Amino acid sequence: MHRVLQQPFKTAVLILVWGWLLLLVLTPNLLVVGASVMTRDPGTFLSLPLNLDSYRQLFDPLYLDVFLNSLYMAGMTTVFCLLIGYPFAWALSGLGKQRQTLLIFLLIVPFWTNSLVRTYALKLLLATNGLINNALLGLGLIDEPLRMLYTEGAVVIGLVYLLLPFMILPLYSVFDDLRKELLMASHDLGAGKLSTFLHVTIPLTLPGVLAGVMLVLLPAMGLFFVADILGGSRNLLVGNVIKNQFLDARDWPFGAAASILLTVAMAVLLFAHRLSQRRLGDEARA
Amino acid sequence: MNRWLPKTYLTLVYVLLYLPILVLVVFSFNSSRTGYRWGGLSLQWYESLFNNHAMVQAMWNSLWLALTAATISTIIGALTALALHRYRFRGKRVLRGMLFVVMMSPEIVLAISLLALFLLVGLQLGFISLLLAHVTFCLPFVVITVMARLSGFDESLPEAARDLGASDFTMTRTVLIPVIMPALLAGWLLGFTLSLDDVVVSTFVSGPSYEILPLRIYSMVRVGLKPEVNALGTLLLVFSLAMLMLSQWILTRSKR
Amino acid sequence: MKKLALAGLLAATLTGCSSQEEPQVLNLYNWSEYMPQEVLDRFEEETGIQVVYTTYDSNEAMYARLKLLDESGQYDLALPSTYYVNKMRKEGLLEKINHEKLEGFEKLDPELVNLEIDPDNQYSVPYLWGTTGLAYDASDVEGNEVKAWADLWDDKYEGRVMLTNDMREVFHIGLRVLGHSGNSTDPEEIKAAYEKLTELMPSVRTFNSDAPRMPYLEGETDIGMIWNGEAVMGEEDMPSLEYVYPEEGIIVWLDSFVIPKNAENAEAAHQFISFVMRPEISALISEDIGYATPNLAARELLSDEVANDRTSYPTPEDLTNAEFQKDVGDDAMQVYTRYWEMLKSGQ
Numbered sequence: 047m048h049r050v051l052q053q054p055f056k057t058a059v060l061i062l063v064w065g066w067l068l069l070l071v072l073t074p075n076l077l078v079v080g081a082s083v084m085t086r087d088p089g090t091f092l093s094l095p096l097n098l099d100s101y102r103q104l105f106d107p108l109y110l111d112v113f114l115n116s117l118y119m120a121g122m123t124t125v126f127c128l129l130i131g132y133p134f135a136w137a138l139s140g141l142g143k144q145r146q147t148l149l150i151f152l153l154i155v156p157f158w159t160n161s162l163v164r165t166y167a168l169k170l171l172l173a174t175n176g177l178i179n180n181a182l183l184g185l186g187l188i189d190e191p192l193r194m195l196y197t198e199g200a201v202v203i204g205l206v207y208l209l210l211p212f213m214i215l216p217l218y219s220v221f222d223d224l225r226k227e228l229l230m231a232s233h234d235l236g237a238g239k240l241s242t243f244l245h246v247t248i249p250l251t252l253p254g255v256l257a258g259v260m261l262v263l264l265p266a267m268g269l270f271f272v273a274d275i276l277g278g279s280r281n282l283l284v285g286n287v288i289k290n291q292f293l294d295a296r297d298w299p300f301g302a303a304a305s306i307l308l309t310v311a312m313a314v315l316l317f318a319h320r321l322s323q324r325r326l327g328d329e330a331r332a
Numbered sequence: 333m334n335r336w337l338p339k340t341y342l343t344l345v346y347v348l349l350y351l352p353i354l355v356l357v358v359f360s361f362n363s364s365r366t367g368y369r370w371g372g373l374s375l376q377w378y379e380s381l382f383n384n385h386a387m388v389q390a391m392w393n394s395l396w397l398a399l400t401a402a403t404i405s406t407i408i409g410a411l412t413a414l415a416l417h418r419y420r421f422r423g424k425r426v427l428r429g430m431l432f433v434v435m436m437s438p439e440i441v442l443a444i445s446l447l448a449l450f451l452l453v454g455l456q457l458g459f460i461s462l463l464l465a466h467v468t469f470c471l472p473f474v475v476i477t478v479m480a481r482l483s484g485f486d487e488s489l490p491e492a493a494r495d496l497g498a499s500d501f502t503m504t505r506t507v508l509i510p511v512i513m514p515a516l517l518a519g520w521l522l523g524f525t526l527s528l529d530d531v532v533v534s535t536f537v538s539g540p541s542y543e544i545l546p547l548r549i550y551s552m553v554r555v556g557l558k559p560e561v562n563a564l565g566t567l568l569l570v571f572s573l574a575m576l577m578l579s580q581w582i583l584t585r586s587k588r
Numbered sequence: 589m590k591k592l593a594l595a596g597l598l599a600a601t602l603t604g605c606s607s608q609e610e611p612q613v614l615n616l617y618n619w620s621e622y623m624p625q626e627v628l629d630r631f632e633e634e635t636g637i638q639v640v641y642t643t644y645d646s647n648e649a650m651y652a653r654l655k656l657l658d659e660s661g662q663y664d665l666a667l668p669s670t671y672y673v674n675k676m677r678k679e680g681l682l683e684k685i686n687h688e689k690l691e692g693f694e695k696l697d698p699e700l701v702n703l704e705i706d707p708d709n710q711y712s713v714p715y716l717w718g719t720t721g722l723a724y725d726a727s728d729v730e731g732n733e734v735k736a737w738a739d740l741w742d743d744k745y746e747g748r749v750m751l752t753n754d755m756r757e758v759f760h761i762g763l764r765v766l767g768h769s770g771n772s773t774d775p776e777e778i779k780a781a782y783e784k785l786t787e788l789m790p791s792v793r794t795f796n797s798d799a800p801r802m803p804y805l806e807g808e809t810d811i812g813m814i815w816n817g818e819a820v821m822g823e824e825d826m827p828s829l830e831y832v833y834p835e836e837g838i839i840v841w842l843d844s845f846v847i848p849k850n851a852e853n854a855e856a857a858h859q860f861i862s863f864v865m866r867p868e869i870s871a872l873i874s875e876d877i878g879y880a881t882p883n884l885a886a887r888e889l890l891s892d893e894v895a896n897d898r899t900s901y902p903t904p905e906d907l908t909n910a911e912f913q914k915d916v917g918d919d920a921m922q923v924y925t926r927y928w929e930m931l932k933s934g935q
Binding site: 312 | 338339341342345346349350351352353355356359408411412414415419421423427430431432433434436437438439440441442444445446447448449451452464465467468471499501504525528529531532535536546549550553554557561564565568569572573575576580
C-alpha cells in the first residue's frame with residue numbers, strides 16, 4: 047500500500063494499460079474460445095451443450111480442403127514475397143545511406159495508402175478488358191485476352207502486392223546490420239562468395255526471414271476482401287470462411303474454431319521465430 | 333558482381349509497386365465512364381464524389397474516428413512505453429508479450445473477438461465500438477515507436493531531475509515528454525493511417541449509425557469499376573503522402 | 589466491473605449527444621443499386637429527411653446483420669425477398685406497418701398483396717418484383733441459341749459462367765434442371781441439386797449479387813444468371829447482352845419494404861414508403877432500374893418503350909414454368925445453407 051502511494055503515477059499507468067488489454071484483448075479471446083465449444087443456435091447464435099463439433103467440422107474433408115488451399119495460397123504469397131524481397135533488401139542495403147532513406151520512404155508510401163483502393167487498382171490492370179491485356183494485344187503478343195481476374199492467381203498477385211513491404215522491411219533491417227561487419231570478416235577469412243552466402247548470410251538473416259514470413263503468411267490467410275474483389279466471391283481464404291460464419295451463415299462456433307486455428311498457426315510461427323533468435327544468440331556468444 | 337544489376341532490379345520492383353497506383357491516378361482524370369479507355373481529361377469524378385452526401389459524411393466520420401483513435405492510443409501507448417522503459421514490475425514480460433501478440437494477430441481474429449465482446453456486454457455497434465477496436469489495434473504500434481525512441485535516450489537526464497527533487501510525474505512531464513515528442517507524433521500519424529485504412533476489423537464492429545469510408549469504398553468496389561473510386565483513391569494517396577512526409581520530417585528534424 | 593459501468597455510461601452519453609443534434613435521418617438497408625439516387629434526393633428535398641443508404645448483397649447477409657444489431661433499431665427500412673419476409677415476420681424481427689399512415693397502398697396489384705408470406709400485409713409493402721433469368725453476350729457466345737438453364741453445363745463455357753451470389757436462386761436452377769420445384773424442401777432433392785451444381789463449378793468464374801451485369805460488361809463472363817433489371821441496365825451499355833426466359837422456367841421474386849423491430853425512425857419509414865408508392869415515383873424507379881413495379885397506377889405512366897420491354901414486364905408465355913419464390917422453412921433453409929457453403933468452398 048505504501049509503495050502504491052509512493053508511485054501513484056506508475057500504478058495509474060499500469061492499471062490503465064492492463065485494464066485495456068484484459069478487457070479488450072484477453073476477455074474477447076476467451077469469449078471466442080468459449081464460443082468455439084458451444085452449439086450453433088439459429089436464434090441466439092450460441093447455446094449449450096458444450097461440445098467439440100465445430101473442431102470436428104474443421105477436419106471435415108471439404109473444409110480441410112479450404113484450409114489447405116488457403117494455406118497453399120498464403121504459402122505461395124510468402125514464397126513470392128521472399129523471392130522478390132530477399133534480393134531487394136540485399137540490394138537496398140548496399141546503396142548509399144541517403145538513397146536508402148529515400149527508397150525506404152518510397153517503399154512505405156503504398157503501405158500508407160488505402161489497401162482496398164490498391165486492390166481495386168490491380169483490378170484495372172488484370173481485367174479481361176484491362177490494361178495488361180490491352181497492352182499485350184496491342185503489341186501483338188497474344189491473340190485472345192488472358193483471363194486473369196477472378197482466378198486464384200489474381201488473389202496471390204493481390205496478396206503479394208499488399209504484403210511485400212512487410213517482407214522487405216524486416217529483411218532490410220537484418221541485412222543492414224549484417225552487411226558491414228560479418229560479411230567482410232568471413233570474406234577476409236578466405237571464404238568464397240557462395241560459401242559466405244550459404245554459411246553466413248542465410249543463417250544470420252534467418253530471424254529476418256521468419257519475421258517476414260510471419261508478417262506475410264498470417265495476414266495472407268485472413269485478408270478476405272482481396273479474395274472477394276480479385277477472386278470472384280468464392281471461399282478461397284480462411285478469412286472468407288470465418289467472415290461468412292459470422293456475417294452470413296451465422297455459425298458462430300465454427301467461425302470461432304476457424305479463427306482459433308489461425309491463432310494456433312500464429313503461435314507456431316512466433317515460437318519458431320523465438321527459437322531462431324535464441325539459436326543465433328547462442329552462436330554469437332560461442 | 334555487376335554494379336548495375338542490383339540497381340536495375342530495385343527499379344523494376346519499384347515500377348511494379350507504383351504501376352497500379354499510377355494507373356489509378358491517371359484514370360481518375362479520365363472522362364470516359366466505361367473503365368479502360370481514355371476519353372480525355374476531366375475532373376467530373378471528383379465533382380460527383382463531393383456531391384455525394386453519404387460519401388462526404390463517411391469521409392468526416394472516418395477522419396473523426398481516426399483522429400480520436402490515434403489520440404487515445406498515443407496517450408495510452410506512450411504511458412505504457414514509459415512504464416515498460418522506466419519501471420520494474422511483475423508481469424512486465426507478459427505485458428510486452430501481449431502487445432507483441434496483438435500486433436502479430438491476424439486482424440480477423442481480433443475482429444471477431446471484439447464483436448463477441450460487444451455483443452455480450454450489449455454495446456451498440458457504432459462509433460464507440462469502432463473507437464475501442466481501433467485503439468486496440470493501434471496501441472502496440474505506438475508503444476513500439478515510443479520504446480524505440482526511449483531506448484536511444486540518455487538515462488542521466490531523468491536521474492538528474494529526480495536528484496533535484498522532481499516527482500515522477502513532474503519528471504515525466506518536463507524531461508521525458510519533450511524527448512519522446514517526435515516519437516509521439518510519428519506514432520500518432522501511424523495510428524491515424526492504420527485507422528483510416530482498416531477494412532477487416534471495421535467490417536465486423538461497425539453499425540449503420542456511423543458509416544466510415546473504407547466500408548463505403550468496399551461496397552463501391554464490389555459493384556464494379558467505378559471512376560469515383562479512382563478519384564477517391566487519388567485523394568487518399570495525396571493525403572497519406574502528406575501525412576507520411578510530415579512524420580518523416582518530424583523524425584529527421586528531431587535527430588539533428 | 590466499475591470500468592464496464594463507466595464505459596457503458598460513456599457510451600450512453602456520447603451516443604446520446606450525437607443523435608440529438610443531427611438532422612432527421614432514415615437508415616435504409618437495401619440491395620446495391622436498387623434505388624435511383626434521384627428518388628432519395630427528391631425525398632430529402634421534400635421532407636428534409638436525409639436517407640442513409642447502406643447495402644447488402646444477399647438476404648442472408650441482411651438477416652445476419654439485423655440479428656447482430658439485435659433489435660437495437662439502427663435500421664429503419666430493409667428490403668427482404670418474399671421468403672425472408674415470412675421468416676422475419678414469424679421470428680418477431682419486424683415492426684407492424686401502420687396502414688393508416690400509408691398513402692397509395694390501394695394502387696398496388698391485387699395479385700401481389702395479401703400473399704401467404706404476409707397475410708393482409710401487416711408487416712410488408714411490396715416494392716418491386718422481377719425475374720432471375722439467363723443472360724449471354726451474343727457477340728461472344730457462338731453456336732446454338734441459348735435456351736435453357738441446362739445450357740450452362742456445356743463444357744465450352746468453362747471459366748465464362750456467372751452466378752448470382754444468392755443461395756436460393758442458384759439452387760433453384762439446380763433443382764429445375766433436375767425437374768424438381770425450385771422451392772423444394774426435400775433434403776434428397778436439395779442434395780441432388782448440390783451434386784448437379786458441383787459439376788457446374790469448374791465453369792463458374794465468379795458469384796456476383798452486387799451488380800450482376802458488371803462481369804458481362806467488363807468482359808469477364810459471357811453467360812450465366814442475371815436479374816431482369818440488371819439486364820435492362822446492362823443493355824444500355826452493351827447492346828449484345830441478351831436476356832432469355834429459360835425453358836425450365838424463370839425465377840420470379842418480390843422484394844418488400846419492412847420496418848425492423850424498434851426502428852428509431854418508423855415515422856420516416858412510413859413516409860418513405862408512401863413516397864415511393866406515388867405513381868410518378870414508382871414509374872421513375874421502374875424506368876430507371878428496369879424492374880417491374882407492383883403499382884398499377886405507375887404502370888400506366890410508363891413510356892411505351894419500358895411498358896413493352898419483355899425483359900422488365902414479361903408476357904404470360906414468358907412465364908410458362910416460372911416459379912415464384914416461397915418460404916421453405918427453417919429446416920430446409922439449414923440444408924440449403926450447408927450445401928451452399930460447401931458449393932462455394934469447393935474448388
